[in-house]
Structures are given as structure tokens and as C-alpha cells.
Amino acid sequence: MNLKSFTTDASYASxxxxxxxxxxxxxxxxxxxxxxxxxxxxxGNSLGLQPLQTASYIQEELEDWAKLGVEGHFEAxxxxxxxxxxxxxxxxxxxxxxxxxxVHMNHLTVNLHLLMVSFYQxxxxxxCILIEKGAFPSDQYAVASQxxxxxxxxxxxxxxxxxxxxxxxxxxxxxxAYLAQEGHRIALVLWGGINYYTGEFFDLKRITQAAHAAGxxxxxxxxxxxxxxxxxxxxxxxxxxxxxTYKYLxxxxxxxxxxxxxxxxxxxxxxPRFEGWWGHTVETRFKMGPTFEPMKTAEAWQxxxxxxxxxxxxxxxYQLFMEAGMPALLNxxxxxxAYLEFLLLTxxxxxxxxxxxxxxxxxxxxxxxxxxxxxxxRGEQWFHQLTQQGVIADWRFPDVIRVAPVPLYxxxxxxxxxxxxxxxxxxxxINSSL
Ligand SMILES: *Cc1c(COP(=O)(O)O)cnc(C)c1O
Numbered sequence: 001m002n003l004k005s006f007t008t009d010a011s012y013a014s015x016x017x018x019x020x021x022x023x024x025x026x027x028x029x030x031x032x033x034x035x036x037x038x039x040x041x042x043x044g045n046s047l048g049l050q051p052l053q054t055a056s057y058i059q060e061e062l063e064d065w066a067k068l069g070v071e072g073h074f075e076a077x078x079x080x081x082x083x084x085x086x087x088x089x090x091x092x093x094x095x096x097x098x099x100x101x102x103v104h105m106n107h108l109t110v111n112l113h114l115l116m117v118s119f120y121q122x123x124x125x126x127x128c129i130l131i132e133k134g135a136f137p138s139d140q141y142a143v144a145s146q147x148x149x150x151x152x153x154x155x156x157x158x159x160x161x162x163x164x165x166x167x168x169x170x171x172x173x174x175x176x177a178y179l180a181q182e183g184h185r186i187a188l189v190l191w192g193g194i195n196y197y198t199g200e201f202f203d204l205k206r207i208t209q210a211a212h213a214a215g216x217x218x219x220x221x222x223x224x225x226x227x228x229x230x231x232x233x234x235x236x237x238x239x240x241x242x243x244x245t246y247k248y249l250x251x252x253x254x255x256x257x258x259x260x261x262x263x264x265x266x267x268x269x270x271x272p273r274f275e276g277w278w279g280h281t282v283e284t285r286f287k288m289g290p291t292f293e294p295m296k297t298a299e300a301w302q303x304x305x306x307x308x309x310x311x312x313x314x315x316x317x318y319q320l321f322m323e324a325g326m327p328a329l330l331n332x333x334x335x336x337x338a339y340l341e342f343l344l345l346t347x348x349x350x351x352x353x354x355x356x357x358x359x360x361x362x363x364x365x366x367x368x369x370x371x372x373x374x375x376x377x378r379g380e381q382w383f384h385q386l387t388q389q390g391v392i393a394d395w396r397f398p399d400v401i402r403v404a405p406v407p408l409y410x411x412x413x414x415x416x417x418x419x420x421x422x423x424x425x426x427x428x429x430i431n432s433s434l
Contacts, residue, residue, distance in 0.1 A: 006342040013416035016339070022324055022332055022407060028052055029250075029409045034390045040414050040421075042393045044406035045196075045224060045369050048250030048317070057316040061308050078315075082282075084299075084306040087256075090318035094249070094326065095222065095241070096232035097260050100297040104311065105278075105304070108223060108244040108257045109138045112190070114301060115240045115259065116146045118273050119217045120188040126215070127152050130182070130189045132170065133162030136196050139221055143190055159186065168358040168373075169200040169365075176210040183214020191218065193225030193241070197396055199359035199369035201229050205236040212237070223247060226258060227321065228367035228406075230330055233260050240265075248367075248406060249321075251314035256307055261298040269294075276303025324408060332407035333368045336415055340370055340405060343419035353426050354378075358400070369404040371396070372422075378429060385425045391418055 006012060017023060029049040031038040041049060064076035073081045087104045095102070105111065120129065127150070129143045144154040161178050163170050179186070189211045194201045204220060211218035219240040225231060227248035233241055241260040245251030249258075265271055277285060279300045281293045294300035321329070341361070347353055356373040359366050374382060376399045383395045393403045401422075405415050 006339055008343060008346055010416060013339075013412040016335070016412040020332065020411070022328055023411075025320065025324055026409045026411060028320060031409075032392065037390060040391045040418050042391065042403040042405055042410065042414070042418060044250075044409070045228075045247055045402065045404035046394055047246055047253060048227075048248055048406070049409055050252065051250060051316050051320055053319070054252065054313045054316040057312040058309055061312045078312075080306065080308050083308050083311055084302070086315055087258075087311060087318060090322050091258055094227055094231070094318075094321060095243075095258070095260060096230070096236075097234050098263055100266060101234060101260050101263055103259050103261075103298040103302050104245075104256050104314070105259060105302045105306075106257050107254070108221070108242055109142055111242040111257045111259050112139065112142045112219075112221065113146070114274055114303075115219055115242060115261070116142070116188065116190075118261075118265075118271050118301070119219060119239050120146055120150075121217075121272070122147075122150050122152065122187045126185055126187045128157045128159050128182075128186045130159045130161060130179075130186050130191075130216070132192055132195060133160040134195070134197055135160075135190075135192060136221070136223065139190065139192070169195075169198050169360050170202070172203045172206050175202075175207055179207075179210040179214045179216070183211070183216055186211075186214060186216040189216050189218040191220055193220045193222040193231070193243075194229065194367055194369070196224050197371060197400065197402075199224075199366050199371050199402070201225065201360075201364070201366050204231070204233075204238060208236050208238045222258075224369070225367065228333070228369075228404075230326065234263065237262060245314050245317075248404075249314065250317040250408070252310065254310070255314055256310045259298060259301065261301065266298065266300070267294075267296045273301060274303065275300075278302040278305050320408065329407045333405075334363045336405040336407060336410060336412065337366070337368045337370060338363065339412060340403070340415045340419060343416065344370075344372065344422070347419070347423040351423070351427055352430075353423065354430070355426070367404075368406055369402055372401045372403065374399050374401060378426075382422065382425050382429065386418075386421060389421050389425075391421060393418075 064072045088099045088102050092099045092102045147154045147157050217239045222243035226243040243258045246255040279302045358373050359370045379399045
């Protein structure tokens with residue numbers, strides 16, 4: 001299959017699906033239905049679908065709990081004491097980290113706070129936090145409350161950097177220039193790996209270098225990047241990162257979060273941290289002594305014992321990711337998204353559709369999500385019609401339809417059907433208002 005060979009014929013999609021080396025994975029997921037028919041699910045950026053095998057992974061833990069009670073910590077088929085470690089290798093593979101740099105715990109926003117305890121150390125000369133303008137609201141609340149907690153006013157000390165006037169996405173060189181100029185007063189840069197609204201995938205390595213050159217710490221929120229794009233967290237050398245696992249990683253609603261802390265920060269007693277017993281070195285954890293002896297890995301940041309049922313769901317999904325392999329997933333992802341872009345742009349040109357794709361065009365600057373900007377007075381109406389016709393996507397106020405064809409369970413036919421439904425809805429609407 002070759003990106004240049006796209007056509008607008010339905011036969012292209014069915015042929016591409018036949019040739020898809022990952023085609024067997026679609027049937028390993030539950031697909032929601034509307035009026036008895038499977039929906040076109042393009043919302044894996046919000047909540048990934050449920051793998052069929054998730055139920056049996058959770059069931060195993062329920063059975064072992066029923067049979068063994070507390071002994072399950074040691075005697076369960078997958079013992080609960082080290083349960084979080086079963087997620088470490090696949091988690092590290094997915095984000096390009098060393099296993100010791102990874103721990104799964106809590107939830108994304110909670111983890112951002114815990115990581116800011118360690119890596120947001122403001123001083124009077126260097127008090128500020130920099131985020132992307134229009135960052136996900138939870139991240140805005142988190143940094144604003146951290147600033148206030150340290151006695152600073154978010155109005156003056158929360159810095160936000162947005163695209164140039166008239167542009168939708170940020171340029172790396174602008175982020176670099178901003179950090180070179182303002183970096184001396186920035187303690188922490190907290191940046192999205194992928195902007196949830198535009199779908200722009202940032203150059204983590206260059207932004208990290210610029211932050212470090214300015215003397216700031218940097219952490220990434222990878223909610224929309226983990227399981228979606230190629231990440232090399234260790235190499236990109238960020239201080240920390242955190243992500244949720246219920247979006248592209250299909251870990252289930254409210255699933256356990258993932259955390260990365262760079263190797264150079266591990267085993268350092270001078271880094272402040274909020275601590276709890278599950279971060280205590282495992283050899284002596286159950287001697288229950290009064291002094292905290294931290295793990296030498298990212299697990300030092302872990303406070304509580306592992307939420308086994310939610311981790312069981314994530315194990316089920318990680319197993320599918322490992323079977324499919326990130327390289328194959330990324331390859332298919334690029335093709336699916338480029339195909340969607342091709343269909344929409346071809347129709348935009350030939351039929352004059354009033355839409356704009358605000359996600360970057362370059363494959364290395366995006367994952368599978370495309371954000372489609374619509375006329376403000378029409379878009380929501382089109383979105384509702386899509387929903388009525390069995391498409392699950394998402395609407396972002398004031399004018400964007402976000403769609404994410406994910407390579408594990410979406411097909412070229414899904415993309416074809418979605419694009420043609422949208423094109424029909426828009427064409428009818430513009431013709432009827434002529
Ligand atoms: C989805 C998402 C969140 C959600 O945070 P939770 O703590 O998991 O509820 C936070 N930040 C970003 C950027 C997100 O995309």
C-alpha cells in the first residue's frame with residue numbers, strides 16, 4: 001500500500017482492509033451498537049474500546065480474591081504485591097523509556113501534582129510555569145493551583161504560549177525563541193505531547209533542550225500521545241511525563257495512570273517527593289519500619305498499593321499492543337489518517353466544502369487525530385447529524401469536530417464511511433441554503 005495511491009472509490013477502502021496486516025485486531029474489541037448496527041467509532045482519543053479479553057483478565061483477579069483472600073498478594077496467578085510491575089515493560093516499550101523510569105499509579109491529574117511536588121521548585125527569581133495556550137483544562141487547573149499553593153498568582157506567573165496570529169498550531173522555533181527570552185524566570189514547562197484540540201504533536205526533544213538550556217525543568221502530559229505516536233521519552237530527556245491509559249491505551253474508564261521519571265533523577269535523595277509505603281524499597285517494605293527507604297526506580301513515587309482490577313484491564317490491552325507492535329500500528333495509523341485527510345480535502349476542493357483541517361499536515365507532527373474546523377453556526381448541527389447516523393466522534397466547542405481513526409480497531413472502511421457521511425451532510429446543507 002502506498003500513500004500516493006489513494007482514490008475516492010469505495011473499492012480502495014475494502015482493498016486496503018484486505019491487505020491490512022493488523023486486520024485481525026478489530027475483532028478483538030467490543031464495538032458499540034446503535035439500533036443494532038455497529039457504530040463508526042472514531043473516539044479512541046477520548047475513551048478506547050474494550051478488548052474482548054479484558055473481562056477474563058479482571059475475572060481472574062476476582063476468582064483469585066474469592067479463593068485466596070489476602071494470600072492473593074503472593075499466591076494469585078499474577079500476585080498482587082508486584083502487580084504494577086507487570087505493566088512496566090510494555091508501558092516502557094510504548095513510550096520509549098527504560099523500565100526503571102516507569103511506574104503505573106493513580107490518575108493523570110493526580111500524578112501531575114505529585115510530579116510537580118518534585119519538579120516545580122519555584123524561587124523568587126524563577127517562579128513561573130509555562131504551558132501551551134489552550135492546554136487541557138485539568139492541566140490549567142493543576143498548574144494554577146500549584147502556583148497558588150506556592151504563594152504565586154497565576155495571573156502573573158502562569159505563562160501561556162500560543163500560535164502566531166492567524167495560525168492554528170505552534171511552531172517549534174517559536175517555543176525555542178520564547179524559552180530563550182523568558183526562560184530565566186520559568187521554573188517549569190508543562191507541555192502537552194499532543195495538543196488535545198488541534199492534534200499537533202510537538203517535538204519533545206527540541207522543546208526539552210530549549211527548556212533545559214533556559215534552566216527550567218520540563219514535564220510532558222502525554223494523554224493524547226501515549227499509544228498514538230512514536231515516543232522516545234528517555235532520549236528526549238524530559239524530566240518527567242504522565243499520561244492516562246483510558247484513551248488510546250484502552251485501559252477502561254478511569255484506568256490507572258502512567259508516569260515517567262528520567263533515569264538521572266532516580267535514587268536522588270535531594271529531590272522532594274510525597275511518599276507512601278508502596279514507594280518503600282520492596283525488600284524491607286513489610287518490616288514496616290519508621291524510616292522511608294525509597295525504591296531506586298520511578299516506583300519511589302508510588303504511594304499506595306496497586307489498583308489490581310484496573311491494572312488487570314490495562315494488562316489485557318497492553319498484551320494486544322505488544323502483539324501488534326508499535327511500528328506496525330504507527331504505519332497503519334499514518335495511512336488511515338492520510339486517507340481520511342485525502343477524502344476530506346478532495347471533497348473540499350471539488351465541492352467547495354467550508355471546512356478546514358487544523359491538524360498539521362506533516363505526518364511527523366500529528367498522530368491519528370484530525371481536527372476539522374467548521375463554520376461556527378453549522379458545525380454542531382453537522383456533528384449531531386453524524387451522531388444520528390451512527391458515528392461516534394467528538395465535538396469541541398466552538399467549532400471543531402475531532403476524529404481519531406485508531407489503527408488497532410478502525411478500518412479504511414470506517415474512514416471511508418465517515419468521510420462520505422460528513423461530505424453528504426455538508427453538501428446537502430450548503431445546497432439547501434443556496
Ligand atoms: C484526558 C486528559 C486529562 C484527564 O485527566 P484525568 O486526571 O485522567 O481525569 C488531563 N489532561 C489532558 C491533556 C487530557 O487529555
